[in-house]
Amino acid sequence: MSLLVRIVSVLLALVLFLGGLLAAAEIGLAQLRQPALLVPHRQWAAWLRVQVWESPTTRAVLAAMVLLGLLLVLVALRRGRPRTLALPPREGQTPAGVETHASRRSVERILAASTNRVSGVEGAAVAITRRRARVRASTPTRSEPELPTEVTETVTRELGELGLDRLRPAVSVTGKGRR
Template structure:
């Protein structure tokens, strides 16, 4: 799972928890007011008196409002950010037929193509909308031409699949520790 998905999930969970707790506090205050009692948890009488003494032009009010606007814009940015696609479009020979490949199967296929390259002992792949990244492990640290062979194998696999949009390829080589 990507970092953006984790951040989005954590922020969503925290926001949901804050809204839930806030609504519980409001219900408690409504019940306390209906029973004719003083505020139970929230000192809203102190808040209203503070708000009466400050105008919209006070720096503290403007600072809080600007902070809330920035927080709202950040939440909107997280909500509308496009993630990795679940599937990628393939070229279709017949009109009116949509053909797709799942992102996960494409990643597995690219990792397998890289692993079949001489000198590579393992590989993993990650596909986004425009880029295919392959992390390959090799035993020998300085084999000349291995990166080019892996890039060629990955590019050949992408060409064989016939994606609707061309993809950039990035290959990272690491040396696997054999101790």
């Protein structure tokens, strides 16, 4: 589950929970013939009774609710980053019918370590998506013009050794004085 879906789910759950508590409190107060806590339900009920389907306000509210619902469905259906990456079978090493997978984080660590071994690279951060391996390398000084090419070649070679050459490397190199 992606971070965006988790945040939206928590916020929506919190709104629904608080709305349910408010509704329960309002219903309890109405049963006890007490004044409303937050929602003036008598005025709202009177206003809702005079509304018709053809009203621009009614149509606008319904259209907004439909759009919000569609937005929530689209956010929920969006695929997140893969947890594992399927590795191709190695001839003579992998028995027939056996699938091998590597965790996304371990592949990210492998790529970061190989990027850190490139001369001139001080640190590296890697993020793998379904189609791409994004590598951000940093240097202690201004980066040399050939450094992005070296890092790209290193990452491409490492992906090839892992059998993940379907992932395209996207490399960026930042150094002092450069953002």
